[in-house]
Amino acid sequence: MIKNYFFDFDKTLADSGGVSISATKEAFKVMGFAVPETNVILGYMGIPAEISFKKMARESLSETQIQKLTDTFRTIYQKVEMKSTKLYPNIVSMLTSLKKANKNIFIVSSKKTDAVERNLNNLKIISFFQDIVGFDKVKNYKPAPDGILLLLSKYDLVKDESLMIGDAKYDIQMGKAVGIKTCGALWGAFDVNGLANERPTYLIDQPMELVTLE
Structure with missing residues (x-):
């Protein structure tokens, strides 16, 4: 799970x-x-x-x-x-469903942490996230696994219960480098073929599909 x-x-x-x-x-x-x-x-x-x-x-x-x-x-x-900067459709519904199911929700971004926090505040979704890791919090950037490894260690999380979600091949490469499940988000992807070629564990068209993954 x-x-x-x-x-x-x-x-x-x-x-x-x-x-x-x-x-x-x-x-x-x-x-x-x-x-x-x-x-x-x-x-x-x-x-x-x-x-x-x-x-x-x-x-x-x-x-x-x-x-x-x-x-x-x-x-x-x-x-x-x-x-x-606008949220994609159904993002709030998806995050709400995950939160109600007591899931741990994080962000691992190539932006600076304060910029991500500013964006989340502006979009009024920062309360959904337990922690945020921007490139300034790690030694090695995506696709290096440092951001996820930091959070796994900090919160004593189990790899087999973890999933990386992103629109770019770098997100999938990072998740694979850690050894966790990966999910390609097609709704915002620029290079769909490149994303699919990374063979993520899941490849989904709509945010709400995340709620049904196991």
Whole structure:
């Protein structure tokens, strides 16, 4: 039986892809770098900006330039996130059902922890989550297993009772690295084939399907 649910945030619980794309393009433009194409940006969603920006940049960027670029991105992102980030349909119903069933619900995200908390507060769903782990709380980012391992240890959770849910291949890779069940969330996925090719334990079309998994 599944008792512990580890959720990705962006494009799994909330549709924030448009914000990330526009903020990324604007940040590259402001910094005077070649602006990445939309598909390139979407392909790297699911890993921290510190890593993805270096990979999507056409120029060879120094660590200082990467830091300035990510700082610029986050400043731009924060200005527009409230009006542009929306929950997917039935997310609240799904979380409510899990909470009523006394499940443990967590978030493991590639965002900074305070940014995820801000988003959850704005969307009025933070009360559902027992704990939140952003990339700043671990040494190694997705798809490394550090975020889940931290929570398993902190709350003395059983691997066989745990499930990682996400829209990107990095989420599935992380769950597999830990040795827990995995679930691909198709409703927000950009690369459906890439997600399916990771062969998650479950592949679902609607959030409420999570409530029926065992």
